[in-house]
Amino acid sequence: MDPSDDVRIVPANEASWADVERIFDSGDARRCRCQRFKVTEWIWRDSTLDERLAAQEAQTGCGTPGPTSGLVAYLAGEPAGWAAVEPRTAFPKLRTSRIPWKGRDEDKDDPDVWAVTCLVVRKGFRGRGLTYPLARATVAFARERGARALEAYPMVTQPGKTVTWGELHVGARQVFEDAGFAQVTHPSPRRFVMRVDLTR
Template sequence: MNIRIVTADRVPWEDLDAVFGPGNPHGSNWASNNCRCQRFKVPGWMWRDSTLAERLAAQRAQARGGSGLVAYVDDEPAGWVAVEPRVAYPKLLTTRAPWTGRNEDRHDPDVWAVTCFVVRKGYRGRGLTYRLAEAAAEHARACGAKAVEGYSMLTRPGKVITWGELHVGAKQVFEEAGFREVHQPSARRVVMRKDF
């Protein structure tokens, strides 16, 4: 499997759009196709206070700015990771969970965040999320970040995770990419961080 990962500003919009794929309310791409990795960016609650057209426009702008990476498998668009300065995610800065018990300047522009992974149907189960996490950390470092964080899901053997919830990435994905746990705000969420 030949994998290459590039910044979103270097790929045609059609390739990024293919990763998110057509969605339907019962399909595995429904949540990603509708959210478009704007969960921590849109004001209010994404479905009520913004339209799909607005979220698509926001993702296009995000991609044009190079704030995200697209993975290709054998020259086919197969995955995406959202990564950019943490301050670009206004809802993340005000969400209680990542900050409870932490004493840190959440508005520090030199700390980046990995907020979303999407792997296209047909390419799952091949370890692509692990490669995207590694690339996201390297991209943040290359862009001058002093650290990068992820807000991962803690998975447990035998426990079912509702589809769509794992878009933030599993703890082990970040561990394999060299992140360390800095905070566990709830039984299921773990803040992972890599300092440069």
């Protein structure tokens, strides 16, 4: 099912914090609160859930004008999905991760390159293709805010290999292909760096 006709996607600061919390109501998303690439140390050992909650609330800026850390998707009026999209420099752990940089020689501190690091679909709304319109919306969102390029770090599933929902928080390759991203590198058997040029 393509939910595009019944989906509305807004910057997180135009949504309520209560709606964001409803999206992050179960599983790994509930614990991580989209902080995996935000923290500089090991997420579970060096931060508490209360600290991650407070950080996410501050980052989203729900209900206030100004910058925000992502997008909120509504399906039939219900908060159903999330995409983390910001300047790449807003994710300290991306800077030290091997995946984004293997085989690349690029300025890690370029503020005009943005990144999509996480797609979350609320329990009860999964399996409806909601990540597709979310990924497409990240492109328009980054372009409107002056980004020169937008990256994602998705994975592919392999026959016979178990993939947990938590692993796929980075998104699936085909979702970003649909949104116009092209492969930059293939740093590991299951992971890709994909990018869309926003200057055209």
